[in-house]
Amino acid sequence: xxxxxxxxxxxxxxxxxxxxxxxxxxxxxxxxxxxxxxxxxxxxxxxxxxxxxxxxxxxxxxxxxxxxxxxxxxxxxxxxxxxxxxxxxxxxxxxxxxxxxxxxxxxxxxxxxxxxxxxxxxx
Amino acid sequence: xxxxxxxxxxxxxxxxxxxxxxxxxxxxxxxxxxxxxxxxxxxxxxxxxxxxxxxxxxxxxxxxxxxxxxxxxxxxxxxxxxxxxxxxxxxxxxxxxxxxxxxxxxxxxxxxxxxxxxxxxxx
DNA sequence: TTGACATATTCCTATATGAGTATGTATTGT
DNA sequence: ACAATACATACTCATATAGGAATATGTCAA
Numbered sequence: 514x515x516x517x518x519x520x521x522x523x524x525x526x527x528x529x530x531x532x533x534x535x536x537x538x539x540x541x542x543x544x545x546x547x548x549x550x551x552x553x554x555x556x557x558x559x560x561x562x563x564x565x566x567x568x569x570x571x572x573x574x575x576x577x578x579x580x581x582x583x584x585x586x587x588x589x590x591x592x593x594x595x596x597x598x599x600x601x602x603x604x605x606x607x608x609x610x611x612x613x614x615x616x617x618x619x620x621x622x623x624x625x626x627x628x629x630x631x632x633x634x635x636x
Numbered sequence: 637x638x639x640x641x642x643x644x645x646x647x648x649x650x651x652x653x654x655x656x657x658x659x660x661x662x663x664x665x666x667x668x669x670x671x672x673x674x675x676x677x678x679x680x681x682x683x684x685x686x687x688x689x690x691x692x693x694x695x696x697x698x699x700x701x702x703x704x705x706x707x708x709x710x711x712x713x714x715x716x717x718x719x720x721x722x723x724x725x726x727x728x729x730x731x732x733x734x735x736x737x738x739x740x741x742x743x744x745x746x747x748x749x750x751x752x753x754x755x756x757x758x759x
Numbered sequence: 760t761t762g763a764c765a766t767a768t769t770c771c772t773a774t775a776t777g778a779g780t781a782t783g784t785a786t787t788g789t
Numbered sequence: 790a791c792a793a794t795a796c797a798t799a800c801t802c803a804t805a806t807a808g809g810a811a812t813a814t815g816t817c818a819a
Contacts, residue, residue, distance in 0.1 A: 514777045515804035516639065517652065528651040529640065529807085533720070540727050546766060559808065561767050580765050580816040588727035595725065597656070598718035604663050604711035638774035639806045652777085669796060682778065684797050703786040703795050 520569040523594055527572070531555060532563050536572060536586050543576060543585035643692040646717055650695070654678060655686050659695060659709050666699060666708035 519525045527533050534553055538544070546564065550557045564584055567573040571590045576583045642648045650656050657676055661667070669687065673680045687707055690696040694713045699706045 514779095514802095516642070516776045516806080518805065519639070519807095524653075524656075525651045528648045530647075531807090533647075537723070540724055547764095556809075557766070558768080558810085562807080565767080582766065586724070586727065587731075588724040589731055591721050591724045592728055595718060595721035598714050598721060600660070601663055601709070601711040601714045602718065604709065605715055608710075608712055637772095637807045637809095639776080641775065642777095654777090670794090679779070680796075681780085681798080685777075688797080705796065 519566050523570050523572060523590055526566055526570045527591075527594065529563070529566075531559070532567055532572075535560070535563055535567065536591070539573060539584055539586040540588065543583040545581045545583055547581075549584070642689050646693050646695060646713055649689055649693045650714075650717065652686070652689075654682070655690055655695075658683070658686055658690065659714070662696060662707055662709040663711065666706040668704045668706055670704075672707070 517525055519529065527536070531553075535549060538549060538553060546557070546560055549555070549560050549564075553560070555563075564573060568575065568584075571587055573584050574587050576585075640648055642652065650659070654676075658672060661672060661676060669680070669683055672678070672683050672687075676683070678686075687696060691698065691707075694710055696707050697710050699708075
């Protein structure tokens with residue numbers, strides 16, 4: 514089996530760095546395609562194709578006005594990603610604590626008289 | 637050009653659903669490969685290959701002990717993903733507010749006498 | 760209508776999968 | 790030494806890109 518389609522979900526869609534750039538660019542407000550091309554310096558067909566992928570998974574929305582199409586990021590669609598990653602937050606916090614604790618233990622070995630915290634000594 | 641390698645960064649690595657499952661499974665503590673195979677019901681070679689991808693981008697760590705290899709999720713490596721998605725948080729909050737406001741405006745149209753907030757009327 | 764402008768689509772190609780199967784490599788127990 | 794156990798790697802195959810070039814579609818303006 515090949516890799517899952519880029520249009521299969523937000524995870525696959527944002528795996529492409531240029532699509533992430535486009536999302537960031539469009540986050541603060543809608544812009545016509547030409548602005549993306551001019552600002553990010555990608556080929557126009559490339560931008561169109563990336564937008565198609567992003568649109569297919571709901572990461573961007575379009576508003577047509579004459580010959581312009583205004584795209585904007587649909588931040589809501591990024592939330593599942595944020596939440597999935599967030600389920601690991603307590604683990605990396607735990608890891609940081611462990612690292613801190615080990616560092617402090619090393620400290621106490623090197624400077625046995627000192628406490629492992631940076632609390633001022635009581636005079 | 638083809639799609640970027642799955643081993644090019646965490647974004648590409650977690651695009652694969654099975655790899656996300658493995659990461660979640662290994663988040664709470666280290667497990668031997670056999671446990672992953674037994675619990676998630678993937679083929680053993682498939683698990684090994686996914687672990688290889690995850691390891692190459694630092695999403696998992698290994699500890700070898702005899703003929704067992706204990707893998708664990710390195711949550712720290714998921715943080716950049718969480719933070720990237722987090723940069724959109726204020727936008728989706730803004731979107732939710734807009735939706736709420738529009739809904740309330742609709743409400744006031746339907747029930748002109750009522751205020752757009754749920755504040756009790758002063759008697 | 761005709762031309763200019765803004766976007767989208769098509770065609771091509773090199774490359775990278777992921778699943779399945781078979782096989783290789785350590786390491787342990789007897 | 791030998792068999793069993795635990796993982797990793799190699800091979801094949803169907804499929805999905807992403808970029809580049811060329812072209813198509815749609816809309817406005819004179």
